[in-house]
Amino acid sequence: MPQFSVWASKYRVRFHRLGLGPHKDDLDMVLRRFGIGYNTGTNLNSLRFVSLRDVMSSKTFFAAVAASVVSLSIILSAAAEQVDVDALSAALRAVGPKGQGHREASRAWRALSKADADQLPAILAAMQGSGKLAENWFRAVVEAVAQHQLDSGGELPIKALEKFLADTKQLPRARRLAYELIASVDKDAESRLIPELLNDPSLELRRDAVAVALIKAAALETAGQKEAAAAAYAKAFAAARDLDQIKEAATKLRSFKQPVNVPLHMGFVMHWYLIGPFDNTDKKGFDVAYPPEKEIDLTATYQGKLGKVRWFEHTTTDEYGIVDLNASFHRPKDGNAYKLTPEHKGAIAYAVSTFVSDRERDVDLRLGCINANKVWLNGKLLTANQVYHAGMEVDQYLAPGHLKKGRNQILVKICQNEQQESWAQRWQFQLRVCDRIGTAVLAQNRPLNQTASK
């Protein structure tokens, strides 16, 4: 007795294993349309068995024929094979901006997607040297290969993937993918693998490890083990690089009356010299090189927007390094609302800080600013953003730079426009110096007693 639906159901995943994925869902669709349904996931439950009488009814017979043709087409399609990962991966890595390399990459992707699951570690390793676009092409092909394998009832090469995960020389995102593949089939993967990754170079893996550490600390707290809990929160805080986790750990440490120094942990620059206002009427000052862009002389006096201006010293006590220029330049209020004064609207301020570095090194200067802005490091423009009142967040603008050993000069230009809405009155910025994964890089001349620690 032909039980076409059962046969098709059982073998659909095997056809898919043979790299015939594009046709699998067509088969599913045909069968479902005729009321022959089953779970389309890897669990082949809920099959409705087809009886001889059913077969002979025109509706089911037609469905069976349709399913057979589709299945036949699947058989005749290409099967999975050991593919040349090196050659095909090169095409993915070659993807560039503006659609560059797409045609070759698409062809290579289709071929790579038929790879045997045993080649997953090789594909992950081939991500090394990828740009951000290519990383996504690789991600998609890894997911496709893994799904094919699992849908066909096969297994992933877990041991090889764990070995790959443990190799910190591999690309962080590739290692993250390896972990996700392991975790997709092993419910114990998180507890087994993640806790050791508290100081991992992969931010995503580290984040998961910090999350686990915070949960463990909370459990200790609930159990009344205060000292152990405080120590656990401190460990999580030290490892955290994502703002939400830093805030969570800091809040907990404070509740235990433990010292916590967020500016130090994050590398916020707290000490500045400020000068202004210079003119930004009609937003035209953004590209005007006022004197601070030509020289930094903290004793000099210049012609500003409304009279003479000179540098003055300012240290912020805000925990996230926010410098409030309305307050620093004494903007008057009318009740709770700021007055629309020409010194503070259509105005530009500059902030400069000297950063003494113990060595030459690459860093990120990470700016948060609600106003249009520019940042220079040692006279080199790192970033310029002519954006007004579109939000402000920590790490809003990333500016890679290079510190020299000894004295470095960080200059920030903050441009306020003339909008009158109440939500367009903030004039402020925050800046931190860190490495590529957000670990603070601290100046040797950091004023120790002037951080906003509590």
Added chain:
Amino acid sequence: MKRLSICLTIVLTTSVLWGADWLQFRGPNGASVSRDSAPPTSWSKTKNLAWTKDLPGMAACGPIVVKGRVILTSSGIEKRNQLYVLCFDADSGDELWRRQFWATGRTLTHPFSAVAAPTPASDGERIFAFYSSNDLICLDLDGNLLWYRGLAFDFPKTGNDIGMASSPVVAGDTVVVQLENQGDSFAAGIDTATGETRWRIDRDHSANWASPIALPGKRDGRDVVLLQGRSALSAYDAKTGEELWKYELPCSTTPSVAVSEDKIFVPANGLTVLNLPPTASVPSMAWESSQLNPSPASPIIAGDRVYTVNSSGVVTCGDVKDGKRLWQQRVGGRHWSTPVVAGNHMYCINSDGAVKVLDIAAKGKILSKNDFGEPIKGSPAIVDGALFVRSDRHLWKIAKTP
């Protein structure tokens, strides 16, 4: 042999294909009207709720439905650079596949919104998933990657840290995207097959969340798209990017233009309606009305009626001929989701997830009230008598259950 098998598959399966698809934001022709039968007007946990699915992350966009598949996007909540494309079986709700990517552009948004804010689009064979980070991802219906563009990776000053939300639209073999912001602001036409840029044009340097719309049919042999901006409504050849006409008109930047066979409904000065010529020539003014004031949901065109929901939660019905106000009905709340119509029923979903179903043949009489119980910002889809709704964290199918 492979071609033969594919042809046979197509022949045998076309007869069993689904009803009309919902391929883009606001469905067929962007009118927010389904030609299929109307879904139930009321539902509960035990009645007419076919299925509900938990979703990873969150989104401010709606689902599309393509050949029996419900496609949606999502983005991470704490890990905002995490992008998802998800596919569910429209009948059973089974998850068919999910794909995850890392955003290459800016991922800051207003807390109310999400990186997954634009509604995806499809040409019936490919899915075009777009995000506030300006990543544009093309997959086939089985989740296989066809190409990946990082439009903000290409132009790093492109972005809006409040979030971007303009949905892509497919016109012919070009997917058109509108990326207007204070930084590097432009619109582009991307080849649907290869992901290569067909054209790119500069746009106003200011925020704009409205979506482009493709005109039904061709004009002088061309596929035409309309883009609204702060100073004008413009028409472009979708394939070449050639500007065909520009109508000076300060347009709204949130609700999007809607079109009928012979009119263009522009959220401007309330609602400004232009006569849409059959050729690619400049339209003329038909009428304008400050009583029809879509905000933030887009206008809906159903037959000879136009419907708007204003910021106070009042639905207004107007005559498409002259804008004469015919009736109003208070539905309450703020509607980021554009209502959808099937038959005589209009489904109005506010941002809290509360739903009122109106009888638009009976002057907007409220037929029922329902509640999804969580925020909803994306516009729903109606296919085959089923209402597909994406709330912050769930996908819902409302359809007659036994």
